[in-house]
Amino acid sequence: MNLLRIRRFMLSPYTLLSAAILIVPLFVVDPFWINRLGLYLVFSILALSMALCWGQAGILSLGHGAFFGLGAYCMAMSLKLLSPDSLNQGTPFPLPDFITWNTPPGEALKLPWLWVPFQNLGFGMAAALLVPALFAAVVGWFVFYGGVSGVFISIITLALVVILNLVVIDQQPITNGFNGLNNLAPFDLAGVVFDPYGLPAYYLIAGICVLLLLGLRWLGSTRAGLLFRAVQADEQRVQYFGYDVAVYKIFAFSLSALIAGLAGLLFVVNSQYASPTIMDVSISIAVVVWTAVGGRQSLIGAVLGALAINGAQNALSESGSLVHVWQLIIGIVFVLVVVFLPRGLAGLGADLWQHLRPQAKAVEAPALVAEAELLSVPVPQNSHQSGQRQS
């Protein structure tokens, strides 16, 4: 029995994908490609956060670029202050070069209060995770307790990323506007320097990606994961069993934002800049496209979707004029997937697998809700409601 379980674990798509991500550097030696693959894995992590929020909990966020960008900016602020340029501005404290340029001559140079805590790298890293998570928690609290659902969530999150983008560009003295933060120090943690073109940075990103893949799979198997899916299948019924649906949604949304922030942090490690272009509508669209094409309900689908689309885009953009044709192809593929394959390529794969092994049955949505019902502890004032419910 035990041997069988080990064999199943070894052969599961999760293990295979994780192993593939980890052994790729054995075959790729070009530092440029190591860096590129790291970038695609960063996008895979972003797609994983979308798969959690949209695929599992049914919240279609069109503003994930906001969380990604916030994470990236927090990390970039710390690395900016650690860069040699900032340390050599002739002030007793580190100062970003653009603040020196922006200060009129004769005025005292000072570090804006927003930047002060970021002198500590640990603070910057923690902020890259917690700022997006808290922001999402506040937004989630605001909308989910208000009973806002479905399409309106998408519109609100879309508006949020537009607002954030406008504000970051507008607050030029603090954020350096359109130019963003570049010329950063390399990420140095406890003596290990994560050179963006080196293996340590790749393994940092790949390791986190694999851990998240397995961790989110585990989360999906817990009671919380079951409830996410049950809420998606039939929110009202879950509510009648006495669950506070909003709490679960806020949790899923904030965790997803935290992972998106982590992806932003790793993006800065990999690409060494943060600018308004990584917290705009187009990256928010892109992550939805990767996740939808790969399969919104499949974690593996999300990772593969991000890897495949970015890889193909890169391959085609080498040839100049094909870039725009590629965008056209992506648009067409996206529309076709949404209309004909709502579960994405992973769903197609799973269907083919089912076809080959007809005895295995997929878990349907009503079964999920029924399972959640079994798990529920009857709450006295609500028990009569679940008693009345007809199924």
Added chain:
Amino acid sequence: MLGSLLSGLSIGSVLLLVALGLMVIYGTMGVINMAHGDLVMLGAYVTVFSQRLLHVPFLLCLPLAFVFTGSLGWLIERLIVRRLYSRLLDTLLATWGIGIILQQVIRLTFGPELQNVSVPVFLTGETRVGGIGMPSYRLAVFLVSVALLLGVVAILHRTDLGMRLRAVSQNPQISACHGIDVNQVRAWTFALGAGLAGAAGVMVSGFNAVRPTMGSSYVVDSFIVVVVGGVSSLAGTVASAALLGGVNSVMAWLTNDVLAKAVLLLLAIAVIRFFPKGLFSAQAR
């Protein structure tokens, strides 16, 4: 003071212009048409194309763009949106994809650079309204949006299609029982909404840069107008366009254009949260 009011009215009329088409589609079918902004963009490019190659006078581009984007809208409904009425959230994604496709097609044919549209001479000067000078073009935008609004009201309340449309938007099943071809009505509604977007694009092309990505800001603006106004009321859409135009011009005067936009979006989020049926919705059931 009067100047600020006029500027608010002018912004409001642009908002109404671009939101009208979305209102028709969203208000009656509940379909989130994310390609709306790109249909506006397409209308602007119809103007560029007809001026450059066909030498059509500017105002004649209005019906041209209306027919062109309208037919495209009809096709989009027949080919794609029709399959998704049972999953409304997916219509948002599919129309978004259509928007990406439209944008890329335009970028491939016209190039990514800015395009110029020449405005007829009689619309370039200033007109004096009540003792205050106002750019004639702004006045024209105002008049066109009022005309289109009246046209939509007439179609909705005076024609056979309008009656069927209102019936379908209230209850598709019962409408079908009464012999209304629901599919056909929906296709024509989508065509009407898309056509209005195209006509808006013509007017927008006269005062704004015409480029492939111009649509994305219009789709957000239109949504906000429609959502604040209340989903299924034309009068609400008009009132919210006026209100948001006013707020925008006051905020722009107090701070700057960028922050005014941000405040407008925050306002919209608050409205969605606290008045899910819109500020000006008359239905209280």
